[in-house]
Amino acid sequence: MASSTQEGTGTAYRQPVIDVAELRRLLDGRYAEVRDLVRTNLAEHAAVLEEAETLSQGEFRERVKDLLVTMAGTGQTGMGFPQEYGGGGDLGASIAAFETLAYGDLSVLVKVGVQFGLFGGAILMLGSKRHHDAYLAHLITGRLLGCFAMTESGHGSNVQALGTVATYDASTDEFVITTPDETSRKDYIGGAGQHAQVAVVFAQLEVHGEGHGVHAFVVPIRRDGSLLPGVRAEDDGLKMGLNGVDNGRLWFDGVRIPRNNLLNRFADVTDDGRYVSSIDNPDKRFFTMLGTLVQGRVCVGGAGINAAKVALTLAVRYAVRRRQFNATSQDEEELLLDYGLHQRRLFPLLAESYALHFAQEQLALKTHDVFSVRTADDEDETARRELESRAAGTKALGTWHATRTIQECREACGGAGYLAANRFTALKADTDVFTTFEGDNHVLLQLVAKGLLTNYASDFEDLDQLGMVRFVAGMALETVIERTAAHKLFEAIKDVLPGGDDEWDQEAGLLDPNYQLAMLRFREEHTLSGVARRLKRGIDEGLNPGEVFSRAQDHVIAAARAHVERLVLEAFVAKAADLPDGDLKVALNLLCDLHALSTIERDRAWFMEHGRLRASRSKAITREINDLCRRIRPLAVDLVDAYGVPPALLRSPDLLT
């Protein structure tokens, strides 16, 4: 129905034809080979998807652990470690491999993430050569299994406030690790329930009665499957999903470890029992240490985006097979995908998956670059803070995208989507916690906003919410606005639009990417300076800074989201612009337009409230989106096929055959 009536804007419009292999190469990018290795491994072990349902929890955990070791044997999980220890020496490859794992069973993904990302990453990034020598080779092969004991029951996203204590005992040259109360038990720790032999434990370091803040320690917790003295563990039990991962709780009762077990890249206790650190400011030290672990967030965001692709593949393919109700013909029922509403439900999400994919690609390459030039003393602080902010923002948007997309796709597959064999069961249950782990999404967006409001000023990274409010309130408004990069970007772009300073938003064509970007940049700049204004006004009115923050909090989140959405659109526009002329470019431009206009449409109330969208133009955007959906309709199957989800991983006999 859709393809038969291509009226609408341009008369010269010709429906593009997508070369799926070419598009897949574009999506796979620099690490196509790594991605294919993972695809092959996943397809070979596709049975695990069914075993997640048929095995007992205990059996399934063993299966997942064994698969981790098997995958490690192919090299795919060690890409990010130095070659001298058996790794691949390529962080970017490691991120690509992890993202691709999200096409398969997500317990395997998370188990791999815990072992090689969290545990291995902490040893690599926070430790020094002696730790690398002692652990890396063993952990890369999976002979040594570890866990990452950061989160506590009462201190989820507020890591700086955690309660576990590591006291230096000079008499024995050891640290004594203790859990002081129930809110400080380590919780939800993947691997702690059963398999981990070693934990990297985050604890408040105390030396001679003086506190130095959170540091990381290597603590052996099990030998031959039995807990070591002073360590108590409890299984977290059944979870909503990810039941192949043995999450658990840990308590430490005066557990003694040698002084050398402090991961001492940024701080140490010397032979003569003095605390030393290359970073004087304790808050800065804390954030620097945490900053080295940013790949975790990069990886989770990418995994969310790829899990959503599996759902989109299923929903789109089902919708070109399943018919329901007579619509255009009395003889044959209509394909679901030929309904305007069905297109409206799926295609903006499809477009968003592409936009997020390209934003994630940029982020992963940037992460690779920042960490591949590892010169601890000579780092570009601002670049690191920007990377962390970008990782936080992309993780939040990518994982919310996953939750929303998987839900919409399940509903779009009706009752069949509810059967476990059709994959949505696991996709939904397993990804649900992505919005929470590696940082609660709302907390992460606050982090983004803080960076924007303080322009990543390295002196101010220690600011908590109260501090940030006071800091902003103390600045001149102009300074805040001047500091935001968005301002300059917007100035640059609106020069190329017709209509001058005041009318650029009314004269430009809706499909002009400069217009689309200018809209998102205007929103970002305006929201951000609005937040600054509100914070300032609140303080001026004598309100408690905490209350000022609480009242402006939705505004803070909106500013951060506006920022990240702008970055995501920029990534998509840049990718499409880079392509040589041809059908692929035409197709991606359709998708990019759909993404841009959907983003504007979703927030069109804001644009109208702020004088940047007239009612008639707002309605025109809605019409344009419907037109774009009709044009994308004939391309939809190719667009999801290009994700390259191996057929063996789709299962879904009721949806696809």
Place this chain on the structure above:
Amino acid sequence: MASSTQEGTGTAYRQPVIDVAELRRLLDGRYAEVRDLVRTNLAEHAAVLEEAETLSQGEFRERVKDLLVTMAGTGQTGMGFPQEYGGGGDLGASIAAFETLAYGDLSVLVKVGVQFGLFGGAILMLGSKRHHDAYLAHLITGRLLGCFAMTESGHGSNVQALGTVATYDASTDEFVITTPDETSRKDYIGGAGQHAQVAVVFAQLEVHGEGHGVHAFVVPIRRDGSLLPGVRAEDDGLKMGLNGVDNGRLWFDGVRIPRNNLLNRFADVTDDGRYVSSIDNPDKRFFTMLGTLVQGRVCVGGAGINAAKVALTLAVRYAVRRRQFNATSQDEEELLLDYGLHQRRLFPLLAESYALHFAQEQLALKTHDVFSVRTADDEDETARRELESRAAGTKALGTWHATRTIQECREACGGAGYLAANRFTALKADTDVFTTFEGDNHVLLQLVAKGLLTNYASDFEDLDQLGMVRFVAGMALETVIERTAAHKLFEAIKDVLPGGDDEWDQEAGLLDPNYQLAMLRFREEHTLSGVARRLKRGIDEGLNPGEVFSRAQDHVIAAARAHVERLVLEAFVAKAADLPDGDLKVALNLLCDLHALSTIERDRAWFMEHGRLRASRSKAITREINDLCRRIRPLAVDLVDAYGVPPALLRSPDLLT
């Protein structure tokens, strides 16, 4: 924090104090006793919530079946059946009992719904005395277990198109039931997998080669646990949730049943083999038969609303216990519920749960009234169609509310929300299919729109989508607009607002319920006439009616949603207005205002696009919502406690203690 600063609108404002018992009585309404009976039963068997996790699927199914029989023994499941067969003779009580069951394990709820609502309801509503005598007493006690074989793999929401055939064989005076192809296998049928001895099968009736459309037949399928000859069954296997219900597929290969097994309230085959019916028009007959089963939708909507209350209870109670980050004080971390964003996330959903509760109460009482005056020949057709429409719309909004609310509450409980012991696992997985079963929500909203566009004209209930488009296109626009009840309602209300015809929306106070209702009524009327206009224009331009429908489909859905949202707000406003002056009224008015303004805010782009909201007023609504959230903050715990979810059903050691 919130309660300490009650600035804002009126100066005479005094924080109300809620009497939880009084509010609970208000919520429980006419059927408080029935609800308490179910609460007591649920609490007594609360262990089933844990057994859902610890038992094998097979064991859990048996447990759920046994519980069904146990509950039946208390009378709570038979409230809707005639007293002469051992029932309670009160349909309203039966709905109230079912709704309350949603506080507990939802496999039990659905198993009960299948047996007493779908199977028992079909026997009661579609059968005649001989069927009642044969089956009711047995099914009310649970001695006879049945299933409801309507849905087919290839014909989900399009029941009229189903493929199973029932051919009358005059030579033996039997019907022969046959599954002609794989798309016509019965699928997702609760009870078909294992326990059902009898099925009510919906099939295309053919008599002497002539088709008479879909009719329902009683077909024995198992004896002593073994399938009867010609019946094939397959288990649907593991599902996302509801795994205590044995869903399955059924195929019939020439299964013979006596002529008397046709449920013959509306149509019959006579002794001499003639087809007769009191309703001549086959489409009207079909919709009349289906219409008698409307309680199913009423019940599912109510169950969704109550399941969401469990999630809200957990999230609100967790948020007054859990602290995170320093905000107002350096010494103590802030309670989650004192964060503005947290209030923003939870309170509009809390307000919506109240609004939907009262709308559901109205719907249930109306259902009771319509069906308690059972005079088949003298029914008020329009009242029935309106009831069906209202049931469809409330089911759609109530179940989407459940999906959204449970997800938001899970995220608001962080990692702890992910542990199965904390109930969100089951709540999410079990309710997920509510948006699909008893009619896909989008299909239901189309049904609502069709009723509005045709003013429930009884001659036109046979219209499919194509027919509806043609019908509307053939009417004068004025007629469509005139026909919609919304128009008159809106005219009536805006007279009481200041500002006259043009300015009523700018002069009235935001907290004036007349203003709020006028806004929703204006939107409903405008959207609806807009749809009519679009359909008409499409046909005038010579487009295929199916394509016209497809293109306007999002608009059709929006019109239906606008209608249902108006009804929901009206129910809440009416309930609050009826209360005597006092604290409870003040509290409910806060909540009602929050619900009304949240509804307007969510669609404020539309109101701006249509000239009914200026930018400044739109921003004022957002500010007002934030104010209302702060005022509701001190009431929040009482508001969820008044739901009366028995503590034994909350579980959640990590959230509540």
